[in-house]
Amino acid sequence: xxxxxxxxxxxxxxxxxxxxxxxxxxxxxxxxxxxxxxxxxxxxxxxxxxxxxxxxxxxxxxxxxxxxxxxxxxxxxxxxxxxxxxxxxxxxxxxxxxxxxxxxxxxxxxxxxxxxxxxxxxxxxxxxxxxxxxxxxxxxxxxxxxxxxxxxxxxxxxxxxxxxxxxxxxxxxxxxxxxxxxxxxxxxxxxxxxxxxxxxxxxxxxxxxxxxxxxxxxxxxxxxxxxxxxxxxxxxxxxxxxxxxxxxxxxxxxxxxxxxxxxxxxxxxxxxxxxxxxxxxxxxxxxxxxxxxxxxxxxxxxxxxxxxxxxxxxxxxxxxxxxxxxx
Amino acid sequence: xxxxxxxxxxxxxxxxxxxxxxxxxxxxxxxxxxxxxxxxxxxxxxxxxxxxxxxxxxxxxxxxxxxxxxxxxxxxxxxxxxxxxxxxxxxxxxxxxxxxxxxxxxxxxxxxxxxxxxxxxxxxxxxxxxxxxxxxxxxxxxxxxxxxxxxxxxxxxxxxxxxxxxxxxxxxxxxxxxxxxxxxxxxxxxxxxxxxxxxxxxxxxxxxxxxxxxxxxxxxxxxxxxxxxxxxxxxxxxxxxxxxxxxxxxxxxxxxxxxxxxxxxxxxxxxxx
Numbered sequence: 225x226x227x228x229x230x231x232x233x234x235x236x237x238x239x240x241x242x243x244x245x246x247x248x249x250x251x252x253x254x255x256x257x258x259x260x261x262x263x264x265x266x267x268x269x270x271x272x273x274x275x276x277x278x279x280x281x282x283x284x285x286x287x288x289x290x291x292x293x294x295x296x297x298x299x300x301x302x303x304x305x306x307x308x309x310x311x312x313x314x315x316x317x318x319x320x321x322x323x324x325x326x327x328x329x330x331x332x333x334x335x336x337x338x339x340x341x342x343x344x345x346x347x348x349x350x351x352x353x354x355x356x357x358x359x360x361x362x363x364x365x366x367x368x369x370x371x372x373x374x375x376x377x378x379x380x381x382x383x384x385x386x387x388x389x390x391x392x393x394x395x396x397x398x399x400x401x402x403x404x405x406x407x408x409x410x411x412x413x414x415x416x417x418x419x420x421x422x423x424x425x426x427x428x429x430x431x432x433x434x435x436x437x438x439x440x441x442x443x444x445x446x447x448x449x450x451x452x453x454x455x456x457x458x459x460x461x462x463x464x465x466x467x468x469x470x471x472x473x474x475x476x477x478x479x480x481x482x483x484x485x486x487x488x489x490x491x492x493x494x495x496x497x498x499x500x501x502x503x504x505x506x507x508x509x510x511x512x513x514x515x516x517x518x519x520x521x522x523x524x525x526x527x528x529x530x531x532x533x534x535x536x537x538x539x540x541x542x543x544x545x546x547x548x549x550x551x
Numbered sequence: 552x553x554x555x556x557x558x559x560x561x562x563x564x565x566x567x568x569x570x571x572x573x574x575x576x577x578x579x580x581x582x583x584x585x586x587x588x589x590x591x592x593x594x595x596x597x598x599x600x601x602x603x604x605x606x607x608x609x610x611x612x613x614x615x616x617x618x619x620x621x622x623x624x625x626x627x628x629x630x631x632x633x634x635x636x637x638x639x640x641x642x643x644x645x646x647x648x649x650x651x652x653x654x655x656x657x658x659x660x661x662x663x664x665x666x667x668x669x670x671x672x673x674x675x676x677x678x679x680x681x682x683x684x685x686x687x688x689x690x691x692x693x694x695x696x697x698x699x700x701x702x703x704x705x706x707x708x709x710x711x712x713x714x715x716x717x718x719x720x721x722x723x724x725x726x727x728x729x730x731x732x733x734x735x736x737x738x739x740x741x742x743x744x745x746x747x748x749x750x751x752x753x754x755x756x757x758x759x760x761x762x763x764x765x766x767x768x769x770x771x772x773x774x775x776x777x778x779x780x781x782x783x784x785x786x787x788x789x790x791x792x793x794x795x796x797x798x799x800x801x802x803x804x805x806x807x808x809x810x811x812x813x814x815x816x817x818x819x820x821x822x823x824x
Binding site: 367390394395480504505 | 616617618619620623624626627640642643644681684685696697698700701702705706707708725726727728729730731732736739740743744745747
């Protein structure tokens with residue numbers, strides 16, 4: 225049997241083995257969606273899609289679910305998860321918009337303007353930053369940023385103005401969005417740099433030869449050709465921001481509150497909770513049937529968003545393909 | 552070629568180990584435990600001592616997860632014993648037997664820059680239910696001013712439900728306050744925020760770094776908890792489905808009767824009797 229395995233593989237066997245492995249990946253993905261879907265079903269069954277909407281107090285609903293017995297009554301499954309959905313959208317949007325601007329500008333600098341020596345250091349450093357585990361960012365957040373914001377930036381007046389609705393301790397939207405931006409920017413910079421490097425130099429030189437000034441040529445030719453890669457980078461970064469759990473659980477203030485833009489600057493200090501950080505915060509209750517089902521429903525929504533995101537990324541890239549270099 | 556050979560050799564070794572390991576372990580009885588994070592340090596110390604006294608007879612596999620996890624796991628038969636850091640609730644599944652193994656005190660803590668000396672139960676209830684929202688010297692000589700930052704624990708934490716029953720006269724802490732997912736995170740939040748107040752088990756607050764507040768004139772320490780004067784004394788339980796039998800029964804009996812177990816409990820916790 226062992227000797228048989230040691231012999232060189234005939235083509236047909238190698239083909240079948242590799243085929244089976246790639247099929248297995250597909251099976252695992254389908255099985256995972258099925259598993260999460262089955263566990264999330266009771267929430268959809270009792271609420272339809274209205275559990276995504278506002279109304280009710282989600283904290284009271286979660287407490288009910290956690291305290292319910294092994295066979296909970298139907299009313300226990302009632303859920304209004306809007307603050308979590310809103311928190312997820314808010315943090316992801318802010319981080320991706322900020323991060324995209326910063327990463328496009330810094331990629332242009334690194335590839336087109338920086339001296340070769342700076343580029344030789346910057347690119348590996350950015351790759352390294354892109355692989356820092358999120359819990360490290362979370363630690364820096366609770367040990368440095370949250371106390372700084374709580375003690376030095378938030379005024380006693382701001383605290384008092386909302387003290388009967390929500391508590392401002394420093395952990396909240398501002399710190400969360402800031403750290404999330406820092407987390408996802410390196411991935412985008414690394415991908416966009418690679419795309420900019422691979423745009424043929426002759427394209428830009430051609431534009432300059434036609435009398436276009438260098439900055440204009442860069443924006444109109446190089447950046448334009450790299451658009452599909454920029455979309456791909458944004459999709460990857462959005463997926464990481466959507467699914468970020470442990471860092472957000474540490475610095476977001478862990479409270480299912482929907483920050484209100486109408487509060488002005490205080491808006492940035494208000495706490496929130498995202499779908500992914502709710503799974504971290506409430507994982508202890510996973511074996512209480514109703515709460516477990518709610519957590520699986522959050523997970524299902526995140527999985528669904530990840531798929532929707534990659535399909536949207538593909539659709540956006542289609543019309544951009546005309547002059548693409550990669551992506 | 553060489554790589555294929557190495558891989559198949561590695562797979563063979565892994566396969567042989569996989570078959571051999573369970574066979575070697577089957578001579579000792581395994582007690583599986585899951586549940587409260589608060590009692591985990593105590594239970595793992597007790598288990599280590601028990602294994603030392605009964606070599607090769609018994610093994611432990613201890614997982615954390617929280618009081619509610621312990622309850623659900625033991626009710627579903629996934630573990631032999633569940634660890635629980637709160638009293639039995641009406642919503643617990645029927646047929647579970649609770650064996651108290653130790654007691655611990657839940658202390659109220661503030662930042663060390665705000666040395667609040669004493670709060671009455673009604674003052675505490677007003678603070679933790681959100682009725683009193685600003686610091687003043689009337690609150691045990693507080694030096695902090697402005698808004699009180701109440702820091703709480705997440706739903707399902709045994710310490711939260713015990714604190715509400717024992718210290719807050721049964722009133723509930725509203726969802727308005729930040730919910731930390733562990734005692735460590737709660738302590739860190741109180742340490743870094745001068746106007747904060749929170750609650751912790753005594754063996755965490757006794758490690759220092761925060762100011763411990765007396766409740767109704769009684770200090771929160773082991774001595775006052777043993778004498779029974781301090782109100783916030785909760786219990787750790789070992790929970791089994793039906794009465795404990797076999798190895799689990801022997802282990803729980805050893806915890807409640809032997810001098811060795813009592814010595815371990817007395818280091819940081821309080822024996823039940």
